[in-house]
Amino acid sequence: MKTARGGAATTRRDAVTGHVSFVGAGPGDPGLLTVRAVQLLAAADVVVLDAGSRDLVARFCRDDVEVLDAGPGEDGQPLARAARARLLTRAAKSGGRVVRLLDGDPGVFTPLVEEIAACRKAGIGFDVVPGVSAVTAVPAYAGVPMTTTGTTSVHVVHPGGRTVDWSRHCGADTTVTLIGTCADLVAAAEGLLAAGRAAGTPVAVTAHGTRTTQRTTTTILSALAEVAASADDSEPTMAVVGDVVSLREQASWYETKALFGWRVLVPRTKQQAGSVTTRLAEHGATAEVVPTISVEPPRTPQQMDKAVKGLVTGRYEWIGFTSVNAVRAVREKFTEYGLDARAFSGLKVAAVGGVTADALREWGIEPDLVPEGEQSATGLLASWPPYDEVLDPINRVFLPRADIATDTLVAGLQEDGWEVDDVTAYRTVRAAPPAAPIRDAIKTGAFDAVVFTSSSTVRNLVGIAGKPHPSTVVACIGPATAKTAEEHGLRVDVLAAEPKAELLVDALAAYGVEQRELAEENGEEVLRPSQRRHSSRRRAR
Structure with missing residues (x-):
């Protein structure tokens, strides 16, 4: 994203004059943007905005969009309306699609009239997309x-x-x-x-x-x-x-949401945090994603190359996916070789849980085996049929996994008669420590809750940022993750009914409701965990 302040667009596009769309940015909640507004932001070459709309650009625009700030000038004072109009017309004259984001609805208490007049005078075409007014x-x-x-x-x-x-x-x-x-x-x-x-x-x-x-x-x-x-x-x-x-x-419905106003730490890669942050927003919370790991290719790709070639030539009876990252790694290798989902024809496919199964379905592959009970390596092993030399023409299994995966699944399959090619499909590398303000917020209890979606997120968060403050509510996706949290001195307050990220957030919301009701029953003020952080420190179980 390229940003300029108070000046013309810095890249020339077409020689023809561009087009300006005056788009209502709504009152603040990104969910209140209109469908048309989202479409125009996605297609924009230049966005002219006031300071309050910058998060919409990061969320809905291309990475190469040019951003012109129509907020305070170099002296810190708001730009005059005439200066904003000149900024807009100069951007449009450079060509391309220009979106002028205006707070709320463009027709209500905004500089729309002056800026339309400037476009008319400059011969610039425009349209107006109404927004939700404050x-x-x-x-x-x-x-x-x-x-x-x-x-x-x-x-x-x-x-x-x-x-x-x-x-x-x-x-x-x-x-x-x-x-x-x-x-x-x-x-x-x-x-x-x-x-x-x-x-x-x-x-x-x-x-x-x-x-x-x-x-x-x-x-x-x-x-x-x-x-x-x-x-x-x-x-x-x-x-x-x-x-x-x-x-x-x-x-009242908004300020009474289960997690309204909660600040929740999500130690997960940004690519995987979407469903968690969306669900938290539905319950009224603000999510802050802190990547604790970076997913990278294996140091030596030969093992994966050999396994994928063996998959195509019929070397395996089964392929088992134990994470979304494993699905992504195999899919990327398929793209590299010019293969698609048809290469799985005749192969039995296992997925460790619903999220991984959904990733396979997005690829066009319906898994043959997904454990109905515990969705973990242990649960997958319990559901996996033993090798039968009469029913199974091939006795070999391909397991594309992380470099730090445990051997539980491999050992169990081998005991059941399978030959297992345990292949490193990707590496998990600990991320760099978060910025100092985030580290301080973690240690001092400024976060109301933290949601752990795997044991590695617990280990890595503690490793790069330290332990969350005792007042912070700790929510874990499953028993293995909870055990790791307890081993690191954390008290687990919330455990998901099933190992799914969305259900983990729902369980946290239910906990928030319980705490609110308990406070009301006792005649106490309803406070968020971060507001109670100066109380006595909790002891780990």
């Missing part, structure tokens, strides 16, 4: 409906330091949505009270709306100025004024 999204995430049967109107006010006739917003049947800084909310509270709005009118104040850091405070209009003055003014805040706020207790 005006409706933030109250919805706060559990505050905008209307009820008794509501006659909804007023949206963005004071922005301007003089407002607050008497127009004083009707008891009017919902008023206020957008702005904390200072704007203080002025709005004073203006509404002076104009005659009832002092006891319910108010909901939301900061960081639609993000996992969202915080909503309910109060009344007479206390709004005090609440706003003490709030975090690092970004725009929203307040909803009206009787609709009284419905929040029934309608």
Whole structure:
């Protein structure tokens, strides 16, 4: 990704003028982007954005996209709207597809009008892709409906330091949505009270709306100025004024998620962490991926080359996959030789568990054997039929595995009469230590939980970053991983019902619900584990 600040695109494309798409970036939650917005970001050559949208570029754009920052200039001050418009038109004149990301919906409190005028003047074609506006999204995430049967109107006010006739917003049947800084909310509270709005009118104040850091405070209009003055003014805040706020207790759904606001450490490679991070987000948590291993080819490829050739020539009766990485390694070797899934014809295929089986199915291969019980090397061995010289024409098994794999499966298959070619398909190398702030967060308990998906993730995390703080909830995918965690002095709080990453996250969410209910039953404040980290240290079992 190439980044420039306040200047024109640095690479020339076509000689023709490009096209600009004004795209709504939504209020903060990436899941609220429209399908069209995602498509345009994926195809963009240049993205012009404000500071808050950079994470969308990393998530949805190509690696070679050029990013132009329309936020603060070199002096740290926000660029004037005219300067932003010039930045946009210069980028479009260099050719290519330009996406202008605008917070929320492009047509609501954005510089869209000025920038469209600049495109018109420069002869640049454009289109507008609506987005989800914070005006409706933030109250919805706060559990505050905008209307009820008794509501006659909804007023949206963005004071922005301007003089407002607050008497127009004083009707008891009017919902008023206020957008702005904390200072704007203080002025709005004073203006509404002076104009005659009832002092006891319910108010909901939301900061960081639609993000996992969202915080909503309910109060009344007479206390709004005090609440706003003490709030975090690092970004725009929203307040909803009206009787609709009284419905929040029934309608709240986002801030009551099982893991809402939790910061969860995921020691896994980025390629494998997708399902875990997605599931954590569904439960309201923020995941931080810390790679603990790097998967690399074997030092000498000859053994794999020989095994793959033997697979094609009918040397094996079975091939057993004990990880997704093994599937990936064999698939890459097939691509190197110009082979495809048809080479597995006549060969029996075993997978250690559901995730590995899914990786095979993505390749077009339906495994013949997946253990129904424990999904591990032990479980796979228990399900594997012994060699039968009458039924099995060939007695040899191909096991492509990691260089540090245990010998349990190999020894068991040999005892059952099979000849096993135990082949190193890939190496697992310990990753470099994470950045100092992450290491400090791990050791000091800033993470609420850590999810371990294998024994190696336990060993490697401890090796490169140290042991998680005793207040951090430890969740393990299976008994073997839990045993390794305990051997390293960690107390295991959560164990998945089945060794699947998604079920591990679900088990963590269930634990979060249990802890919340326990605190409520005892009349205690509901705190995240990181908020309780100054309590007495836990002892390992």
